[in-house]
Amino acid sequence: MWVWKLIKLIINLFKKTKIEEDAPAEFSINQYLNERAKWIKFGKPLRREEERHRIFDICFSCDRFIKESEAEGNCSICGCGIKKDGNLFNKIAWSTTKCPLRKPKWIEEKEEYQSIVKISMEELENAEKEHFEEVNAPKPCNCH
Ligand code: SF4
Numbered sequence: 001m002w003v004w005k006l007i008k009l010i011i012n013l014f015k016k017t018k019i020e021e022d023a024p025a026e027f028s029i030n031q032y033l034n035e036r037a038k039w040i041k042f043g044k045p046l047r048r049e050e051e052r053h054r055i056f057d058i059c060f061s062c063d064r065f066i067k068e069s070e071a072e073g074n075c076s077i078c079g080c081g082i083k084k085d086g087n088l089f090n091k092i093a094w095s096t097t098k099c100p101l102r103k104p105k106w107i108e109e110k111e112e113y114q115s116i117v118k119i120s121m122e123e124l125e126n127a128e129k130e131h132f133e134e135v136n137a138p139k140p141c142n143c144h
Pocket of ligand 1: 098
């Protein structure tokens with residue numbers, strides 16, 4: 001009987017640890033726009049290619065990564081797109097972002113980006129506007 005109790009105790013401890021490691025799981029457009037507004041506020045810094053690849057490898061081997069191909073996928077915790085290359089819908093391209101786990105596997109590129117910044121409604125609206133401009137921008141054509 002005590003063996004069963006011990007097993008249950010270990011299982012519960014394991015579950016508790018897992019929950020504590022995770023950040024709130026829901027991805028929302030507000031969360032995305034807040035991230036984007038913060039990135040704009042710091043002057044849109046982008047990670048260098050080697051750094052982006054280093055982080056991509058961390059995500060790729062993470063059990064929270066939902067793989068779409070060898071070069072892209074999504075984080076199941078924050079819902080963000082994670083790509084080896086490119087800046088569009090790619091969380092790891094922006095230097096101001098970090099892994100959403102409570103014990104993050106990778107963090108913002110500079111210490112100053114770790115500070116909590118106040119985002120105004122105007123900055124959110126600007127972030128939203130920029131996002132749609134980026135999404136609707138004509139794609140480069142190699143047909144000539
Ligand atoms: S952002 Fe963090 S939790 Fe999400 S896939 Fe990457 S390493 Fe894992």
